[in-house]
Amino acid sequence: MDPTAGDVVFETIVPGADRSRIAEFSAGTEDPNPIHTDEAFARAAGFPTVLQQGPMTTAHFARLLAETVGPERLRWLDVTFTAPVYPDEALTLTAVVAGVRDRIVTCTLRAAKADGTATAKGEAGFATQA
Amino acid sequence: MRMEMAGHVYPPFLLRPDKALAAKFLSGQGAAVDLDRVPPTYLIFLRAESRGANLFADLGIPRQKALHGGQRYEWRAALDWDDDLDVTVTVEKITERAGRGGRIWFADVAFDYVRVADGVPVLREITRLIERE
Numbered sequence: 324m325d326p327t328a329g330d331v332v333f334e335t336i337v338p339g340a341d342r343s344r345i346a347e348f349s350a351g352t353e354d355p356n357p358i359h360t361d362e363a364f365a366r367a368a369g370f371p372t373v374l375q376q377g378p379m380t381t382a383h384f385a386r387l388l389a390e391t392v393g394p395e396r397l398r399w400l401d402v403t404f405t406a407p408v409y410p411d412e413a414l415t416l417t418a419v420v421a422g423v424r425d426r427i428v429t430c431t432l433r434a435a436k437a438d439g440t441a442t443a444k445g446e447a448g449f450a451t452q453a
Numbered sequence: 454m455r456m457e458m459a460g461h462v463y464p465p466f467l468l469r470p471d472k473a474l475a476a477k478f479l480s481g482q483g484a485a486v487d488l489d490r491v492p493p494t495y496l497i498f499l500r501a502e503s504r505g506a507n508l509f510a511d512l513g514i515p516r517q518k519a520l521h522g523g524q525r526y527e528w529r530a531a532l533d534w535d536d537d538l539d540v541t542v543t544v545e546k547i548t549e550r551a552g553r554g555g556r557i558w559f560a561d562v563a564f565d566y567v568r569v570a571d572g573v574p575v576l577r578e579i580t581r582l583i584e585r586e
Contacts, residue, residue, distance in 0.1 A: 340481070344482075348477070349481070351480075351481050353500050354499045364517070367517060368518075376521075378497055381524045382484075385526065394493060403523035
């Protein structure tokens with residue numbers, strides 16, 4: 324049965340990434356930006372420590388959607404980063420169905436820290452089951 | 454921000470997914486390193502930097518003033534590990550706004566990934582870069 328508005332597609336706690344994992348993700352994305360790996364650089368840029376990459380949150384959303392509905396059903400994903408994420412901060416990622424139209428299920432995405440701070444919001448679309 | 458870069462289209466560059474990079478991409482996330490498929494957001498604007506589209510330098514965004522506003526992915530066809538892709542980078546628009554701490558510039562940059570073998574578009578990615586004053 325196809326989902327309806329309000330259905331939870333997933334609600335998942337993603338454990339925090341430590342500095343070595345953040346550096347690994349930079350290597351895997353060919354990201355040379357020292358803001359993710361160099362403490363002094365991050366502080367000079369006005370942050371208390373290095374930043375986790377926004378694209379890591381995007382990757383989590385895409386992976387969780389693919390695991391939940393199947394990768395072949397993914398159509399689009401749009402994520403806006405709203406607050407910095409620092410090392411070792413767990414995030415709760417949620418996707419809730421907003422509606423179904425023209426055989427595409429649209430869902431609303433949210434990422435938040437344990438204290439409730441929203442770090443990303445967005446939308447995704449995936450195909451209804453054939 | 455170099456406002457005059459709005460509308461600029463880079464010459465296409467060639468890209469092929471790389472399993473060693475994908476393994477780091479997955480382990481960095483804390484995800485299982487399952488390389489049956491190319492991960493859905495493996496293709497990412499950052500790979501352009503060493504291949505001729507150095508956006509931060511070309512747009513004049515100093516690293517310490519840069520933020521990442523967001524990303525959009527539109528998947529159009531399946532992607533395999535042995536697919537060669539032509540990647541075309543387009544600076545779609547640049548806007549300036551007044552923020553609380555000074556001016557802020559937003560650059561939306563589109564990446565169109567086309568399979569070389571048959572000309573099929575496999576992905577459109579849009580990344581939204583921000584420069585703080």
